[in-house]
Amino acid sequence: MKELIKKLKTGEIIPFLGMGVFEKTLTKDGKKLPYDSDSMILALNNNRAMSPRLMYEYTRAAMSLEQRKGREFIVQMTNHIYTSTKYDIPSVYKWLEKIKPKYVIDTNLDDSLQKIYSSVNHFLITGISRITADYDRYIIYKFDVISKTYTKIDKEELNLDLPILFKPMGSIKPDMNFVISDADFVDWLTEAMGGYAVPEVLKEFRKGKQYIFFGVDFSRDTFRMVANEITLGLDGGFVLLNKEELSKKEDKFIKTHNLENIDMGIDEFINSYE
Structure with missing residues (x-):
């Protein structure tokens, strides 16, 4: 040691x-922080699952969300995950x-x-x-x-x-x-x-x-x-x-x-x- x-x-x-x-x-407040790809996708998408193709890896899901909602959405959602509550x-x-x-x-x-x-x-x-x-x-x-x-x-x-x-x-x-x-x-x-x-x-x-x-x-x-x-x-x-x-x-x-x-x-x- x-x-x-x-x-x-x-x-x-x-x-x-x-x-x-x-x-x-x-x-x-009792919620889990993202600890793997699936939980990161759920956190980025308001706890909603996405299509199997997008659930493959969170980078793919994040790209889809960025294309639909804009870069600023991804930035703010990522920040929100870690700043909205203490842990x-x-x-x-x-x-x-x-x-x-x-x-x-x-x-x-x-x-x-x-x-x-x-x-x-x-x-x-x-x-x-x-x-x-x-x-x-x-x-x-x-x-x-x-x-x-x-x-x-x-x-x-x-x-x-x-x-x-x-x-x-x-x-x-x-x-x-x-x-x-x-x-x-x-x-x-x-x-x-x-x-x-x-x-x-x-x-x-x-x-x-x-x-x-x-x-x-x-x-x-x-x-x-x-x-x-x-x-x-x-x-x-x-x-x-x-x-x-x-x-x-x-x-x-x-x-x-x-x-x-x-x-x-x-x-x-x-x-x-x-």
Whole structure:
């Protein structure tokens, strides 16, 4: 355990968080936060199911809603999901709060990650998509713990002196930028493959690192591609998939990336390492 904690702090092992970390999270009014593709679709569509073709993956459903109701509708609905009511920060964030890893990747869209680092200065990188002004698909901020504010900075100012929080799919804060619909992901992944979704500092830092994946659904094509692009150069790692049987796509991704499947739920894993 001490070795794992040490490697998380130094960045030798990088935590990678997906939507599944919200599986047991309830809002104060008793509702469930989205924790998988289906529940995200329901949240975006006022708790109504959509056609089987659109229910395949939430990115497809979000694209349909955007085409029918406009981009602003998707942005505001996504923000509403995480700001309309309060909820406890999921257990894995509380666990990481004690450790304060040097580098965290979080594909969730809320601000739980920012909250657990609010006591220290840090860099925050949020993903963006479908812009024409630049190839880079990210914005970099620096957080000042005294003023409790984020300030946009140039990519040349990013360094490894402070913890780095990377939210490649965007976030509700400090600005509402979301990579959520099919068009968003196509654009983001296209530029990621060209090298424009990750700052140079992190491209160097990530070489030869291990990862531990919490709540990432590798059965979904989109997030396998996202994970693959962000972790280029990895040296294996671990994934928590508490499932009786893995799908062929999950099994292939795990073997291809030399990951060890820890057959535990997130809470069970955290409790065993406290």
